[in-house]
Amino acid sequence: MISGYLSCTRGSLIGLLSGATLLLAINAQASDLPERQVSLMSSSCANCHGTDGQLAGAIPAIAGRPASVLEAQLLAFKQDLQPNTTVMNRIAKGYTDEELKSLANYFANVKRK
Amino acid sequence: MSNKNTSFSTSRRRLLKGLGMVGLLPAIPTIAASTSGHAGHVIVVGGGFGGATAAKYIKRGNPKIDVTLIEPNSTFYTCPFSNLVLAGERSLDSIGHNYDELKNVFGVKVIHAFAEDIDGVAHKVTLSTGEVLSYDRLLLSPGIDMRWNAIEGYDQAASEKAPHAWKAGNQTLLLRKQLEEMEDGGTFVMSVPADPFRCPPGPYERASLVAHYLKHHKPRSKILILDSKDSFSKQGLFTNAWKEIYGDMIEWVGVSGDGRVVRVDADKREVETEFGTLHSASALNIIPPQKAGFIADRAGVTNESGWVPVNPNTFESQQVADIYVVGDATIAAPMPKSGFAANTQGKVAAAAIVASLAGITAPDPYWANTCYSLVNPDYGISVAGVYKVEDNQIITVPGSGGLSAADASSEIRQAEAAYAVGWYEAITQDTWGTKY
Missing domain, CATH: 3.50.50.60 (FAD/NAD(P)-binding domain)
Structure with a gap:
């Protein structure tokens, strides 16, 4: 059963990733990418997740989710650790780990409507 | 400079909150007004995926910039999902979008007229109404024209x-x-x-x-x-x-x-x-066969191919200064001529225009694309890509993108069909503010 890009709950995601903790160690520090840069980079995400990641429909909203959860999810997509992924694995591979961290921080800081 | 930025940022917060937009406040760039006393006037020609997005994101980048959108139609019907209308699965109304958000939320001035001529040296656009408008920066999102005959x-x-x-x-x-x-x-x-x-x-x-x-x-x-x-x-x-x-x-x-x-x-x-x-x-x-929309010819930005060569970092014309061109009209391979690509190009050009009017360098561009196709309403397939500039060329980021798996299960095909609908709603919300 496929339920969405972010189909696993936080709990199951952490379970899924527990074997790869070293690879996927989450660093809570903000990234070094300039703010304008991250803002422009994040704007592509709006095309499926709505402006500022706010739209919840068939594709889930990403605004306001914890940065650690978003980053772990993005890294799981990038490393093909998320079963039944449709397109996010292909998208996540287009960004460096640092860029994915920046995106996670960016959307975590958006106040969910 | 820092004082100016701080006060600007504060007033922007107030403005956004006043408008009921809970913004992404920490990440909004703070741009000082240009030295001429106003932040500049940008004319956007074409209210499709590229133009409407650019108008919105210029205003998001700096609401003090005056933005005028020239678009003949008051309702824009998208090519994406028009094949569902053709198949009798959707109404034409369901793929129509208007300019209310741009006008009412972002303060874009929308003029429903044709842009008939452009003088890139004098920085002027002539409308079908006879009106002549001046710009500091011009963004064309002219789409395509058919090559009749x-x-x-x-x-x-x-x-x-x-x-x-x-x-x-x-x-x-x-x-x-x-x-x-x-x-x-x-x-x-x-x-x-x-x-x-x-x-x-x-x-x-x-x-x-x-x-x-x-x-x-x-x-x-x-x-x-x-x-x-x-x-x-x-x-x-x-x-x-x-x-x-x-x-x-x-x-x-x-x-x-x-x-x-x-x-x-x-x-x-x-x-x-x-x-x-x-x-x-x-x-x-x-x-x-097709070519860039005719206004691109009038502006002198097309080359012998009939399409528009652009600076990959900003989508400014290679041929005429202060004119930016986005969408299907441009030569942007390996990015496809898609609404998704036009939208992300609109954002890159918007950021470049905001930076240019503030006298600072444009941020490095990023683009992505996902094209969903429906084989039937429950069977979706896609091709995706992430793009950047390397050696002054647009490239697909190595290892990114590609096609849906050839051997995917019917559940995956069904999920992609559902995401195609999710994508349509998200991109039309992002571009025109259409509510779902």
């Missing part, structure tokens, strides 16, 4: 009888009518151009959704695709799915197999291919 007998008048339906709206309805009037056992003939053209997988999605309609309403009918090339977007995924879902209903003929249409008789609904074969159609869809 590139195929003998196929001009604008012929397109009323053999619709292209490659701009959505009345053309979509004309072709829908032919499908509805078609007898069971008839043939739907589609002529597809060589690259480059708008929406590379679009013709094949159209064939799929027409087949879906025919299968359920006129099951003895056939679809003949006459193609001016020998391979096409998502070919393996489409042809496997066609066989699986539609049996032998869809026949595709590439250019080597005499697929190139050279003459159209729209009255008789007949086409002739390169080596002299005649094909009769019950319903006839001619998707002709």
Whole structure:
């Protein structure tokens, strides 16, 4: 059963990733990418997740989710650790780990409507 | 400088909150007003995926910039999902979008007129109303024009009888009518151009959704695709799915197999291919060769190919300063001519324009693209890509993107069909503010 890009709950995601903790160690520090840069980079995400990641429909909203959860999810997509992924694995591979961290921080800081 | 930025940022917060937009406040760039005392005037020509997005994101980047959008129509009908209208699965209204958010939330001045001429030296745009407007920066999102008479007998008048339906709206309805009037056992003939053209997988999605309609309403009918090339977007995924879902209903003929249409008789609904074969159609869809929308020619930004070369970092014209061009009109390969790409190009150009008016360098560009195609309403496939600039060329980031898996389960195909709808709602919300 496929339920969405972010189909696993936080709990199951952490379970899924527990074997790869070293690879996927989450660093809570903000990234070094300039703010304008991250803002422009994040704007592509709006095309499926709505402006500022706010739209919840068939594709889930990403605004306001914890940065650690978003980053772990993005890294799981990038490393093909998320079963039944449709397109996010292909998208996540287009960004460096640092860029994915920046995106996670960016959307975590958006106040969910 | 820092004081100015701080106060600007505070007033922006107040403005956004006053408008009920809970913004992404920490990440909004703070740009000081230009030295001329105002932040500048940007004219955007074309209110499709590229232009409407650019107008919105210029205002998000710096609300003090005056933005005027020139768009003839008060409702914009999207090509994405128009194949569902053609198949009778959606209403035309459901793919129409308006400019209320741009006007009421972002303060964009919207003028419903044609831009008829552009003087890039004098920085002036002449409208069909006779009005002449001055700009500091101009952004063109002109879309495509058909190359009338590139195929003998196929001009604008012929397109009323053999619709292209490659701009959505009345053309979509004309072709829908032919499908509805078609007898069971008839043939739907589609002529597809060589690259480059708008929406590379679009013709094949159209064939799929027409087949879906025919299968359920006129099951003895056939679809003949006459193609001016020998391979096409998502070919393996489409042809496997066609066989699986539609049996032998869809026949595709590439250019080597005499697929190139050279003459159209729209009255008789007949086409002739390169080596002299005649094909009769019950319903006839001619998707002709294309070029950048005519206003790009008037602005002097097209080259001999008929398309627009741009600086990849900013999407500013390579030929005329202070004119930015986005969307299908541009030469942006490996990015496809898609609404998704036009939207992300609009954002890159918007950021570059905001920076340019503030006298600072543009941020490094990022683009992404996902093109969903529906083989039927429950069977979706996609191609994706992430793009950046390297050595002054746009490249696909190595390892990113690609096609849906060839061996994906029916659950995955169903999920992609649902995400196609999710994508449509998200991008039209992002571009026009359409609410769902």
